Amino acid sequence: MRWHFIARIIGILLIFLGLSMIAPLLISLHYHDLARDSFIRSMGITMVAGLILIILSKKLRSDNYINQKEGMATVALAWTAIGIFGALPFYFAPEFTNFIDAFFESVSGFTTTGSSVMTNIEGAAKSLLFWRSLIQWLGGMGIIVLSLAILPFLGVGGIQLYKAEVPSPVPDKLTPRLSDSAKILWVLYGVFTLIEIIFLLGGGMPLFEATCHALTTMPTGGFSPKNASIAQYNSAYFDYVIVLFMILAGINFSLHYQMLRGKTLAFWEDTECRFFLGLIIVLTLLVTWDIYGSVYTSIKDAFRFASFQVVSILTTTGFATTDYEKFPGLSQVILFICMFIGASAGSTGGGMKCARIIACYKYCYRELFKIIHPRSINHVKINNMVIPDEVLRSIMGFLALYVGLFVLSSILLAAMGVDMMTAFGAVAACIGNIGPGFGSVGPTENFAQLPIMGKWLLALCMLIGRLEIYTVIILFVPEFWKK
Amino acid sequence: MRWHFIARIIGILLIFLGLSMIAPLLISLHYHDLARDSFIRSMGITMVAGLILIILSKKLRSDNYINQKEGMATVALAWTAIGIFGALPFYFAPEFTNFIDAFFESVSGFTTTGSSVMTNIEGAAKSLLFWRSLIQWLGGMGIIVLSLAILPFLGVGGIQLYKAEVPSPVPDKLTPRLSDSAKILWVLYGVFTLIEIIFLLGGGMPLFEATCHALTTMPTGGFSPKNASIAQYNSAYFDYVIVLFMILAGINFSLHYQMLRGKTLAFWEDTECRFFLGLIIVLTLLVTWDIYGSVYTSIKDAFRFASFQVVSILTTTGFATTDYEKFPGLSQVILFICMFIGASAGSTGGGMKCARIIACYKYCYRELFKIIHPRSINHVKINNMVIPDEVLRSIMGFLALYVGLFVLSSILLAAMGVDMMTAFGAVAACIGNIGPGFGSVGPTENFAQLPIMGKWLLALCMLIGRLEIYTVIILFVPEFWKK
Numbered sequence: 031m032r033w034h035f036i037a038r039i040i041g042i043l044l045i046f047l048g049l050s051m052i053a054p055l056l057i058s059l060h061y062h063d064l065a066r067d068s069f070i071r072s073m074g075i076t077m078v079a080g081l082i083l084i085i086l087s088k089k090l091r092s093d094n095y096i097n098q099k100e101g102m103a104t105v106a107l108a109w110t111a112i113g114i115f116g117a118l119p120f121y122f123a124p125e126f127t128n129f130i131d132a133f134f135e136s137v138s139g140f141t142t143t144g145s146s147v148m149t150n151i152e153g154a155a156k157s158l159l160f161w162r163s164l165i166q167w168l169g170g171m172g173i174i175v176l177s178l179a180i181l182p183f184l185g186v187g188g189i190q191l192y193k194a195e196v197p198s199p200v201p202d203k204l205t206p207r208l209s210d211s212a213k214i215l216w217v218l219y220g221v222f223t224l225i226e227i228i229f230l231l232g233g234g235m236p237l238f239e240a241t242c243h244a245l246t247t248m249p250t251g252g253f254s255p256k257n258a259s260i261a262q263y264n265s266a267y268f269d270y271v272i273v274l275f276m277i278l279a280g281i282n283f284s285l286h287y288q289m290l291r292g293k294t295l296a297f298w299e300d301t302e303c304r305f306f307l308g309l310i311i312v313l314t315l316l317v318t319w320d321i322y323g324s325v326y327t328s329i330k331d332a333f334r335f336a337s338f339q340v341v342s343i344l345t346t347t348g349f350a351t352t353d354y355e356k357f358p359g360l361s362q363v364i365l366f367i368c369m370f371i372g373a374s375a376g377s378t379g380g381g382m383k384c385a386r387i388i389a390c391y392k393y394c395y396r397e398l399f400k401i402i403h404p405r406s407i408n409h410v411k412i413n414n415m416v417i418p419d420e421v422l423r424s425i426m427g428f429l430a431l432y433v434g435l436f437v438l439s440s441i442l443l444a445a446m447g448v449d450m451m452t453a454f455g456a457v458a459a460c461i462g463n464i465g466p467g468f469g470s471v472g473p474t475e476n477f478a479q480l481p482i483m484g485k486w487l488l489a490l491c492m493l494i495g496r497l498e499i500y501t502v503i504i505l506f507v508p509e510f511w512k513k
Numbered sequence: 514m515r516w517h518f519i520a521r522i523i524g525i526l527l528i529f530l531g532l533s534m535i536a537p538l539l540i541s542l543h544y545h546d547l548a549r550d551s552f553i554r555s556m557g558i559t560m561v562a563g564l565i566l567i568i569l570s571k572k573l574r575s576d577n578y579i580n581q582k583e584g585m586a587t588v589a590l591a592w593t594a595i596g597i598f599g600a601l602p603f604y605f606a607p608e609f610t611n612f613i614d615a616f617f618e619s620v621s622g623f624t625t626t627g628s629s630v631m632t633n634i635e636g637a638a639k640s641l642l643f644w645r646s647l648i649q650w651l652g653g654m655g656i657i658v659l660s661l662a663i664l665p666f667l668g669v670g671g672i673q674l675y676k677a678e679v680p681s682p683v684p685d686k687l688t689p690r691l692s693d694s695a696k697i698l699w700v701l702y703g704v705f706t707l708i709e710i711i712f713l714l715g716g717g718m719p720l721f722e723a724t725c726h727a728l729t730t731m732p733t734g735g736f737s738p739k740n741a742s743i744a745q746y747n748s749a750y751f752d753y754v755i756v757l758f759m760i761l762a763g764i765n766f767s768l769h770y771q772m773l774r775g776k777t778l779a780f781w782e783d784t785e786c787r788f789f790l791g792l793i794i795v796l797t798l799l800v801t802w803d804i805y806g807s808v809y810t811s812i813k814d815a816f817r818f819a820s821f822q823v824v825s826i827l828t829t830t831g832f833a834t835t836d837y838e839k840f841p842g843l844s845q846v847i848l849f850i851c852m853f854i855g856a857s858a859g860s861t862g863g864g865m866k867c868a869r870i871i872a873c874y875k876y877c878y879r880e881l882f883k884i885i886h887p888r889s890i891n892h893v894k895i896n897n898m899v900i901p902d903e904v905l906r907s908i909m910g911f912l913a914l915y916v917g918l919f920v921l922s923s924i925l926l927a928a929m930g931v932d933m934m935t936a937f938g939a940v941a942a943c944i945g946n947i948g949p950g951f952g953s954v955g956p957t958e959n960f961a962q963l964p965i966m967g968k969w970l971l972a973l974c975m976l977i978g979r980l981e982i983y984t985v986i987i988l989f990v991p992e993f994w995k996k
Binding site: 367433434 | 799843845846847876883906912920932934937992
């Protein structure tokens with residue numbers, strides 16, 4: 031393990047993080063709010079820490095490739111470091127009284143989870159609310175490069191599946207410099223964000239709120255500068271605009287790239303995308319049927335709220351336009367299960383990812399087929415490509431680890447005195463990077479009242495979930511540190 | 514598919530089923546209760562149906578081995594047929610008003626689940642209560658031969674793992690005659706039942722109740738002739754006696770056989786048994802810690818109730834001595850998770866089975882190890898024996914199908930208007946063959962109020978869970994019926 035490499039990368043990231051604090055600082059100056067000093071201090075500490083790391087570490091040469099182990103350690107440590115330093119503006123602000131709350135909010139931001147411990151959001155400094163949105167947006171950028179460039183290189187969790195599938199924008203070697211193809215996807219991400227801002231402004235949403243919401247839609251984050259989230263506006267226009275952009279954010283970004291390059295049927299030709307969009311349609315219709323009559327008297331309203339909740343949870347965004355805990359059983363069961371399924375691989379969404387669900391289904395079918403024809407050799411195919419057995423093994427391992435992590439974390443959280451439904455809901459929402467859960471962390475409540483140890487645990491869950499589990503868990507395997 | 518073979522086997526089983534109705538008939542005559550005619554009619558119909566099947570089908574010769582496909586179809590159809598004919602005594606009795614309730618109770622019995630739709634148990638005819646217990650006991654006999662002789666031959670769900678592990682009492686070929694080794698295990702099963710009856714009598718339980726409880730403990734069934742189940746007696750002695758026999762029932766029966774043949778360390782040398790017993794100890798201590806102070810003021814009571822609920826759910830028996838839904842979050846989370854884990858493979862218990870959980874854990878560890886040492890070849894070992902990759906694949910497929918079945922059935926049940934917690938709890942309890950669930954099917958409630966379609970669904974879940982999923986699901990794969 032060449033620690034100086036890792037230190038240098040983290041140092042560079044911290045410099046960028048410090049620089050990104052200029053944006054909320056300007057907003058603070060504009061609104062004359064109380065967070066100005068908080069940002070100045072945070073920026074100073076972050077930049078100095080970054081500089082120290084850079085000075086102490088050696089220069090990276092372009093022929094110094096990072097190896098797989100170092101890559102994993104870098105990803106996990108970088109995300110943690112950014113969570114810590116990104117928490118400083120919260121910690122120094124009067125709205126926060128202790129570090130764990132600030133850290134929770136920061137990690138929830140950078141992992142694009144969107145679970146919050148802030149109880150009076152509208153009372154907080156505007157610059158702080160902007161920072162909350164910005165870190166989700168930056169987190170989303172991190173995930174795009176992570177899921178389309180870094181993780182395929184590290185061979186983690188069956189995600190290497192996408193290495194072959196995505197023809198152009200994935201580099202074969204992870205160089206210390208970010209590849210050009212990642213930059214193309216970032217431009218796409220930025221353009222989508224901009225278009226959403228324009229759409230929201232067009233509907234009459236104030237510029238500040240439109241920006242904040244767009245910054246948290248595209249990374250499927252879900253932080254809102256409003257206590258009531260999107261429910262605040264009670265507008266069908268805003269609901270559908272946000273549904274549209276949540277769906278776009280939940281699709282593999284390389285498909286957007288293919289679309290732009292003229293492959294108009296890219297969405298349809300991709301098995302995962304078909305599954306993802308099909309799931310949205312089927313589940314929306316089921317929830318509409320379930321809540322029409324029992325909760326909403328008009329079919330239009332039922333469809334509007336059904337589509338929003340399904341898309342918000344399935345894409346792991348976590349915006350709310352209503353309290354789904356007041357829905358009948360079927361809708362609740364569907365939303366709870368959506369928390370585990372998640373969006374597409376290669377998108378900014380979390381959860382298990384549709385591609386893995388598809389692979390798992392085909393894996394099971396093959397097992398049944400093998401019982402009928404024991405001597406048959408048949409491969410699992412997705413998009414007409416054979417999935418190698420080691421990738422399938424990795425995917426099944428991922429799914430098992432996901433469930434195992436869910437079970438273990440739920441037990442730990444419940445051991446801290448949290449009731450069963452809240453424990454299951456909070457852990458599912460944090461590992462899947464969704465935001466709101468069930469029980470006392472539902473869409474109209476927040477995570478503030480959870481025990482301190484529980485917040486640490488859930489912050490860890492967000493990180494593990496965001497980094498595709500293997501990347502973090504492997505650091506706890508003694509074998510990893512040998513020799 | 515040689516249907517006449519299958520018909521003959523089912524015919525023979527129906528004759529035995531009809532003969533077994535003599536026992537409750539005698540009890541009915543002894544107590545002069547109202548179920549006498551019900552048993553006479555049921556016996557008549559069942560025997561006639563059995564005879565017709567035998568007459569219409571060809572004679573089985575000892576050289577006519579059943580093939581794998583026929584074996585699967587036989588297992589699934591036989592269990593269903595027995596469920597239907599075993600329901601007749603309930604259907605004809607005044608306590609039941611419709612066939613689905615009778616069928617639900619019968620399937621719940623034969624699959625050793627123990628979920629009940631009877632709301633006034635103590636008001637029912639004693640012979641009917643005895644029948645309820647007897648069918649669980651007979652179901653347990655079926656499971657012993659199924660899990661130790663039939664399924665290994667069919668190669669289902671990674672259970673073939675035990676083929677190699679169990680040296681003596683597993684035959685290599687499934688002949689139309691039951692193997693002698695299965696008979697040895699049945700004797701063991703009978704002796705355990707007898708000893709439990711003696712223990713319960715020794716504590717002052719009336720003979721009828723002692724017999725009923727022993728008949729439902731050994732198959733990890735959980736039907737009780739008392740409305741309040743074991744809570745009725747409020748006796749530490751009965752609680753601990755039943756805990757002991759539930760544990761014995763949850764251990765692989767071939768280990769009991771090995772013990773009797775002088776291998777005194779058999780329990781300790783078996784990885785699964787160590788895991789199973791260790792889990793009971795750890796979870797009992799956790800639940801004791803959780804309910805001591807919050808529910809019980811004495812540590813003795815806390816331990817007694819904790820051990821009973823943990824053992825009852827983990828072994829998938831389902832007896833109740835208290836309402837665990839009034840326990841704090843940790844205990845509830847633990848018990849909910851126990852519903853999925855289940856007892857040992859080769860025992861009468863249900864659920865996923867400890868052996869598969871161990872295999873899954875080792876599978877995940879191997880995946881992590883592979884990331885660290887990509888070129889390493891390392892095998893998953895249990896009991897110092899290498900588990901072949903195809904067995905591991907089968908186990909992972911089983912676990913995925915189990916979860917998939919749980920998810921799908923929960924959605925269907927919720928679509929019938931059942932709330933989320935009840936849907937999750939009822940489905941988990943039925944697939945795992947446990948008995949009580951959560952929500953409105955908790956340990957102090959029952960399944961009577963569920964919608965009719967929900968009862969059919971749950972009865973199907975019991976059958977699928979009991980027959981190790983693959984055996985039933987495969988009948989729905991079109992490929993199975995080709996050629």
